Amino acid sequence: MALTDDIEEFKAKISRIVDNLEEISASSSSIPDTDQKDLSSKFRSLEDELDEVSSQLNKAIDLLEEIRAKYG
Amino acid sequence: MKFSDDIEYLKRIIRNPFKTLEEVDEIASRLDDSCDADEFYSTVTNLIDLCEEAVSNFGCISSQIQEIQRKWGFASVRRLPVKTITDWDKWQRGLQDKLPRKENYNQDLKTLLNTWKGDNWGFFVEQQLFFETWHLEGKMWTKEDIDSPYLPSVITRPKDPRTQDEKNLDQQMLRVTNIEHSKVEYDAVRKKDHLNPSLAKEVAEFKLRETSTRINQAKTQAEDLARESVKQGKPSRITYYFYEQPSDKKVEKILEIYKTASEKHSGARVEVKFLFAEDGDRK
Numbered sequence: 245m246a247l248t249d250d251i252e253e254f255k256a257k258i259s260r261i262v263d264n265l266e267e268i269s270a271s272s273s274s275i276p277d278t279d280q281k282d283l284s285s286k287f288r289s290l291e292d293e294l295d296e297v298s299s300q301l302n303k304a305i306d307l308l309e310e311i312r313a314k315y316g
Numbered sequence: 317m318k319f320s321d322d323i324e325y326l327k328r329i330i331r332n333p334f335k336t337l338e339e340v341d342e343i344a345s346r347l348d349d350s351c352d353a354d355e356f357y358s359t360v361t362n363l364i365d366l367c368e369e370a371v372s373n374f375g376c377i378s379s380q381i382q383e384i385q386r387k388w389g390f391a392s393v394r395r396l397p398v399k400t401i402t403d404w405d406k407w408q409r410g411l412q413d414k415l416p417r418k419e420n421y422n423q424d425l426k427t428l429l430n431t432w433k434g435d436n437w438g439f440f441v442e443q444q445l446f447f448e449t450w451h452l453e454g455k456m457w458t459k460e461d462i463d464s465p466y467l468p469s470v471i472t473r474p475k476d477p478r479t480q481d482e483k484n485l486d487q488q489m490l491r492v493t494n495i496e497h498s499k500v501e502y503d504a505v506r507k508k509d510h511l512n513p514s515l516a517k518e519v520a521e522f523k524l525r526e527t528s529t530r531i532n533q534a535k536t537q538a539e540d541l542a543r544e545s546v547k548q549g550k551p552s553r554i555t556y557y558f559y560e561q562p563s564d565k566k567v568e569k570i571l572e573i574y575k576t577a578s579e580k581h582s583g584a585r586v587e588v589k590f591l592f593a594e595d596g597d598r599k
Contacts, residue, residue, distance in 0.1 A: 269330045284564060
């Protein structure tokens with residue numbers, strides 16, 4: 245795989261993370277309109293989504309480290 | 317600070333990683349074959365640093381979410397990262413697949429299996445918490461104490477035998493200490509040398525979904541943790557380790573107990589966390 249392909253793959257990962265983060269942001273904006281009884285599950289799902297983005301970003305870091313070792 | 321202020325702050329800090337990630341995208345676009353080796357290396361290193369900064373931002377957001385839940389009385393119910401634990405699949409099989417078919421259960425068998433299942437779950441959590449940092453009952457130390465034919469073979473027992481002094485100390489530390497004549501014990505108490513200095517006391521309870529409603533035990537524990545919090549001017553923390561995900565109703569019931577104890581002892585703060593391994597059989 246060429247460098248440009250690796251960079252494109254990395255950028256695609258970042259783009260997905262930004263999209264997911266947008267969803268988290270939108271979800272946090274709807275907290276004030278959430279019923280009291282649903283707040284626990286709302287926070288739970290925010291935490292799960294955040295864990296997921298964090299894990300995606302850690303994988304992107306792994307890819308950068310591979311790129312650095314391969315071409316640096 | 318009002319609930320709405322905390323939410324506004326949360327919304328603000330969620331925006332923080334966007335700027336960092338935009339910068340990452342922009343810098344990555346500049347990387348191509350024309351970069352010389354040094355420039356390439358330093359640019360990628362810079363990208364890694366920026367990504368790590370964003371990961372750290374995620375950590376802050378997560379802490380704020382947990383703080384809001386603690387402060388405003390919502391339960392933090394999370395899945396244990398069991399999927400990353402070596403041999404978890406074997407554990408799960410050991411706990412579930414070796415059991416007889418459910419339609420063949422009678423009440424006695426159900427009770428017996430539930431006890432074994434609870435013991436197994438306790439062994440597993442003991443293993444995850446580590447004897448080095450927690451006071452634990454320590455059943456796992458002696459193989460002959462375990463009579464469950466369903467115990468998974470993946471348990472890693474501590475190599476060194478536990479001394480009588482260590483056993484005595486663990487037993488003493490597991491007792492609820494602030495209540496006179498109480499026979500209630502915790503399943504785990506964080507050792508003082510390993511306790512986060514911002515906490516007064518940290519304890520853990522291991523539960524199956526079915527055994528979650530030991531209300532009197534929870535009440536005594538809540539009293540103890542609230543008193544310890546007031547005494548030291550710091551929050552106490554209890555983490556419930558459920559094998560099967562507790563229902564919202566059960567979580568609320570437990571939270572109510574800690575809320576009542578905290579209100580009774582002015583200034584007390586008790587953090588209650590729930591971790592679970594499996595969604596559970598809802599059939």
